[in-house]
Amino acid sequence: MITGSRRVSDYKQLMKELPTLRHVDPERVYINLPGERCPKYTVHVEKGAKVKLGEILGERDGGFFKQPIYSTVSGTVEGTTEKTDASGEKIECLVIKNDYQDTYHESITDRPDSVIADFKKKDFVEILKDKGLVGLGGAAFPSYIKLDTDKDIHTVVINAVECEPYLSSDYRLIKDQPEDIFKGLSYVMQAIEADRGVIAVKKTKRELIEVLEREQGRFADKDIRIAKLDDYYPQGWENATFEKAIGIKVDVGTLPMEKGILGFNVSTCAAIYEAVKHNLPVIKRHLTVNGDAVKFPQNIRARVGTSVKELIELCDGYRADAKAVEVILGGPMMGKSIPDDDAIVTQTTTSVLVFESTDHIEEPCVRCASCVYSCPVDIQPVSIMNAVKRNDEKAAQELRADRCIECGLCAYVCTSKIHVTDYVRKGKALTETK
Amino acid sequence: MEIVTKSSPHLRRPQARVTRMMRDVSIALLPLVIFAIVQHGLTALWILLAAVFSMTATEYIFYQVMDLLERMREAKSETEESIRDLRAEKKELRAEARKKKTEETKEAYESFLSTYKEKLAPLKEKRKEENKTAPTEENKSFRLWNSGFTLTNFSVVTSGVIYGLTLPDAIPLAVVMIGGAVGLLLAKLIFGGMGQNIFNPAAFARVFVVLSFGTLLSYEAFVADGAAGATPMTFLNEYIFDSSVTDHYGIWTLFSGIGLPGSLGETSALLILVGGLYLALRRSFDPVVPLTYIGTVFLLSLTVMFSQGLDFWFPLVHLFGGGLLFGAVFMATDPITSPVTRPGRVYFAFGLGVVTFLIRIFGNLPEGVVFAILIMNMFVPALDYPRWAKNRFSARAAVIFAMVVVAAVIITNVGVHYVG
CATH class of the missing domain: 3.40.50.11540 (NADH-ubiquinone oxidoreductase 51kDa subunit)
Structure with missing residues (x-):
């Protein structure tokens, strides 16, 4: 296919019609302490403390802004543990045991119109x-x-x-x-x-x-x-x-x-x-659990802090005949594949996707230029790839590799199944080192 | 079950495959192959088979040899490496000792030297041993398949068929074979195989055959009695503005290719257009290139028609009489030897049109398509140069391009005025 094509099959027909599952509340929630933009944090609650839904547990520090951490269930603080987040790294999480009471904190009151x-x-x-x-x-x-x-x-x-x-x-x-x-x-x-x-x-x-x-x-x-x-x-x-x-x-x-x-x-x-x-913080969010390696895909409204493993189990787990799977937080085009399913739902998790892992056989690039024709920011992924292969910083800069938004379209359309996006990422890194 | 990590995107377009693209080209060529066999009988079949076979065999043998060399290198590389390391260390220490001239470095070098021979000897012995046995039993065994061979993705077959279809009907099979082998070797394999070549292998092979064995080829079938040249193009080469070309070859003959002398595959404009339409619908080529190419030749011949007061036969013969359509649809669209940006492809195809027309009008040769393709192939890296290659036409580029088009028209017509 040599064509400027920005069409991507969306595989949503079934999922759109599925009702949203009100997720049975988890036994424990894991509240991520560092956020995506906030590496530093302070915790205000002790182990064993009783917390209410919507109570402030601590504060994240993102440098130019501060961000309170809220409890998404009412229950008892059980200490901290490490869980994977959307970045694929293990991060510190506060464990709260759910008492299933959903007692709201006093501050959570409606404002009159x-x-x-x-x-x-x-x-x-x-x-x-x-x-x-x-x-x-x-x-x-x-x-x-x-x-x-x-x-x-x-x-x-x-x-x-x-x-x-x-x-x-x-x-x-x-x-x-x-x-x-x-x-x-x-x-x-x-x-x-x-x-x-x-x-x-x-x-x-x-x-x-x-x-x-x-x-x-x-x-x-x-x-x-x-x-x-x-x-x-x-x-x-x-x-x-x-x-x-x-x-x-x-x-x-x-x-x-x-x-x-x-x-x-x-x-x-x-x-x-x-x-x-x-006056509510983000307690629950809509999530999609989907992909060809999960048995029953679902739309779920889950609490922030729910374990991803539990969500996958809620969908009847992995398909039994799948040998190797990718677990992805986010969309299939830009989402991050995480190293294990011991992960948590954070505020920004839009979906949990499970795909059977397929190894694409790469062929030599035939310069068909599908990637060039498709690129939404008008850069030339194939030329950037060649520049990266010869480690040519100057060419990567002239080709404006820094403009890449990593949408993944170039690898999606590639006739040779080359992971072009990865090369462009490297090109981007090349331009940044300077 | 295990969980693996990969970088995004995690989806690929299922239809996007090189094999699909190349196979589509082969399918689009099929009507032309059948037409050639119907028109020229078994001669055409033998020529096409010889062309495909020579190219395929060349690639196969090339990669067999490469594989064998690779395996031999691998077998003894470990010992070889340790010997190389040892020698490099010695060299380094010696250089150090000479440069600094202190006791310390000198001592280090000498102490190294004392054990050097002892260390080197067993390694050399080992290498000797390995050389004797290498290639090892496993490595020596003949393997039918090899890693670099790209027969499965139709790329060689496509090149071979295209090359065969550009050949005239009277040509010794040995010449076909030599041309195919040399073309593939020099235009594709030595550049590093598929995706690395800068010249179109089919065009290169065809040019090689014309230049090396020109006297051995001729057009025999359907050559009209009394016509000065065999094909419409050779006729026009002789009598550039003589409308009697249409007496020998009617418009329908030119368009359908039935009974038209010429290379095996280039005569039937109709079937070429059908093939092009198929490729365009399957999106297996970029229609911008053939449209611009054909459009440029048409534009130039049209202006010459007006400036010389000719009739409409002139652009028609230029469009359908030679190898233009075949070259434009099947050779110029080869993505490997095209620029990667859309404006780049437009400039590329425009250049093809101009060079083709200039060779036809002013050149000594009757036909300029394959030469134009090879010449413009050389411009591809320049058109792709990062500093000016852009994905979209900017206003400035459009103005400059328009000026170049006007200049090309003027130069052609001025030239025609003096030549004609």
């Missing part, structure tokens, strides 16, 4: 900061910093594209709680006084568009539009979404805020609603 109506930007920023909200699409960037921008924002874009194949967590979220998303969006618009809000979804997800359009009627006083985007990968990449949804091109390396756009992932948007209205 009349109070929220008077909120200004600083109030919203304060709430998001308190609740330690981060980008739930995977970026884990603190949401309050994004909201606290001093730029003049005209459009808020909610990214519900979910272009990664196999994932249906955002899809289920929108189907289950469309109202939360609209309310979350209107809070954001209220906070930064944006004129319009745009919810970007894929054109092919007709059921979602139906649900969203019905909801749209109830928020007629706000200028909220639904942008229907083509079914391409990586359409959910922030810059691609902005370009297709509102027609504003944001270059790689510039912040969307500078162009007057603020983007949130759809699950972040729902979490903003929960935080503002119910």
